[in-house]
Amino acid sequence: xxxxxxxISPVTIVMGAMxxxxxxTLVLSVGIGAVKISPxxxxxxxxxxxxxxxxxxxxxxxxxxxxxxxxxxxxxxxxLGGALATAGAAxxxxxxxxLADPGLLGISSGASLFAAAAVVLNINWFGIFTLPxxxxxxxxxxxxxxxxxxxxxxHTRMTTLLLAGIAINAMxxxxxxxxxxxxxDEQLRSITFWQxxxxxxxxWTSLAASSPFLLITIFGIPFFAKALNALLxxxxxxxxxxxxxxxxxxxLITLVALGVGAGVAVAGMIGFVGLVIPHLVRLxxxxxHRHLIPISALLGATxxxxxxxxxxxxxxxxxxxxxxxxxxxxxxxxxxxLLRDRKNVAL
Amino acid sequence: xxxxxxxxxxxxxxxxxxxxxxxxxxxxxxEIVAVIGRNGAGKTTLLxxxxxxxxxxxxxxxxxxxxxxxxxxKELAKNRAVLSQSTxxxxxxxxxxxxxxxxTPHQHSHRESQTDIQIAKHCLTQVGLAGFENRxxxxxxxxxxxxxxxxxxxxxxxxxxQATDTESQASLLFLxxxxxSLDISxxxxxxxxxxxxxxxxxxxxxxxxxxxxxxxNLAAQYADRxxxxxxxxxxxxxxxxEVLNSDLLSEAFQHPITVIDHPTAAGKLVVT
Numbered sequence: 001x002x003x004x005x006x007x008i009s010p011v012t013i014v015m016g017a018m019x020x021x022x023x024x025t026l027v028l029s030v031g032i033g034a035v036k037i038s039p040x041x042x043x044x045x046x047x048x049x050x051x052x053x054x055x056x057x058x059x060x061x062x063x064x065x066x067x068x069x070x071x072x073x074x075x076x077x078x079x080l081g082g083a084l085a086t087a088g089a090a091x092x093x094x095x096x097x098x099l100a101d102p103g104l105l106g107i108s109s110g111a112s113l114f115a116a117a118a119v120v121l122n123i124n125w126f127g128i129f130t131l132p133x134x135x136x137x138x139x140x141x142x143x144x145x146x147x148x149x150x151x152x153x154x155h156t157r158m159t160t161l162l163l164a165g166i167a168i169n170a171m172x173x174x175x176x177x178x179x180x181x182x183x184x185d186e187q188l189r190s191i192t193f194w195q196x197x198x199x200x201x202x203x204w205t206s207l208a209a210s211s212p213f214l215l216i217t218i219f220g221i222p223f224f225a226k227a228l229n230a231l232l233x234x235x236x237x238x239x240x241x242x243x244x245x246x247x248x249x250x251x252l253i254t255l256v257a258l259g260v261g262a263g264v265a266v267a268g269m270i271g272f273v274g275l276v277i278p279h280l281v282r283l284x285x286x287x288x289h290r291h292l293i294p295i296s297a298l299l300g301a302t303x304x305x306x307x308x309x310x311x312x313x314x315x316x317x318x319x320x321x322x323x324x325x326x327x328x329x330x331x332x333x334x335x336x337x338l339l340r341d342r343k344n345v346a347l
Numbered sequence: 348x349x350x351x352x353x354x355x356x357x358x359x360x361x362x363x364x365x366x367x368x369x370x371x372x373x374x375x376x377x378e379i380v381a382v383i384g385r386n387g388a389g390k391t392t393l394l395x396x397x398x399x400x401x402x403x404x405x406x407x408x409x410x411x412x413x414x415x416x417x418x419x420x421k422e423l424a425k426n427r428a429v430l431s432q433s434t435x436x437x438x439x440x441x442x443x444x445x446x447x448x449x450x451t452p453h454q455h456s457h458r459e460s461q462t463d464i465q466i467a468k469h470c471l472t473q474v475g476l477a478g479f480e481n482r483x484x485x486x487x488x489x490x491x492x493x494x495x496x497x498x499x500x501x502x503x504x505x506x507x508x509q510a511t512d513t514e515s516q517a518s519l520l521f522l523x524x525x526x527x528s529l530d531i532s533x534x535x536x537x538x539x540x541x542x543x544x545x546x547x548x549x550x551x552x553x554x555x556x557x558x559x560x561x562x563x564n565l566a567a568q569y570a571d572r573x574x575x576x577x578x579x580x581x582x583x584x585x586x587x588x589e590v591l592n593s594d595l596l597s598e599a600f601q602h603p604i605t606v607i608d609h610p611t612a613a614g615k616l617v618v619t
Contacts, residue, residue, distance in 0.1 A: 097437075230449070240429040243451070288444060
């Protein structure tokens, strides 16, 4: 018999270890940067907020940097990493394709197009929120076009969804290219930076604006773990297993759009997290979504915080866009996985 | 014997053409009904009508004595399983995880119960794959994969041991050309398991199997009754020995077919 009932399953241990790793990463990375803050000081500064006697001395400047700049940035990185990885896991399950990515549905490119348009057309209706709001509208618009195109006779055709996503991606790419072409040098710089992705703009305000969406994605998608498992057998078989397939698909696509759209809106384009993280978890723990999703969320959060740490420390005092970091670390790693497994696993 | 499944004058019309035309049939507990016919005769459409995947343009389908539309998807899933010709599973589950997926409609929590595990284990043994629990599904041969899928379908409609006779419920298994890409030994293994399940079903829970079969000889060997479809219409429906005759099959398949008595076993043998 499988000894599952009494013993703690390996998955639970991995999940616990991942949670601890995330916590350590959070505490360490808020302390690293131009202004150094030791882990003890970090705890003391937060403790002081709640009237707890500080464990060690710290300077006012350290507290200011920690509270106003580092903490919202690191938290945003963790939430974003979690949401992107969760969204990737959900899409890969929906498409029954381990290579599916949030970028596939046209969400990211729709967001990118609207952001570029806002910059070049000098639209400034919402002050500093103009770019995020434009990106958010663009992502929702792109997704609803793609989704409606792929609906026929009440069913969502996943192949059409994929192809419509590719078409929308190409169209958005062309239009973004056009806006880039007519932009001034200054606008070009701003578009490019946004496309490369950065958590540099993180503040308590942007965290407050985006975290509800990111949290809905992270905590909503796990409810569909069993449906996603059944969907891996094909939509008909999932239906025969009692799953309301249309309902699950619609809910999942909406959850993905919310998380990815909000993410692109506050941090620009950050690739590879949604693709690589679930893939990595699947290779080590199997494709069961009941643990794939939460562990992907934890790993995504940890790795994106680390990537952001790298991006803001590697070329100090300047910052390397985080999209460059995730892509340059993620793509060779992904290639390595493909080459390693090309013999036994048919993707 | 209780009737588990029935169709009354079921038609399915698309673009002014009846893919299925006024088909009547019934399936009783404890029997295997096989459907045979040429490609495009409407076998798959009929199966989709009977599983509720398609709504008939005319006529009615009843499952477990009630019109099919009165059953919820989830209730149906507890007592009815469908094994398709092929299952598009490209993710590297362990074999046991695949079989456990069959227990999905019975699970109230996120995790499987001991009962689910026992049933899955039992069904895997039934299809002759005991010991395959921890093998990676994608590394199995096509025949083995199909047997794993059969175990999954069986796990879906297996009642727990502790269920008393009064609790026991009738169940239905649909097989949609389950053997068409398998070698001879795997073809027989799949149908032997179905046959064994049906024969056990007189005591306790009653099972009926509705199978689309590509190979007429497999139908002759394993089915109690055979439905012959031709151009969406029922050409014949009855006990295998009656239905399997040279003239009828030659007409249904538009090809000369000879039916002789099986030289070594009971029943008929079809020669083309």
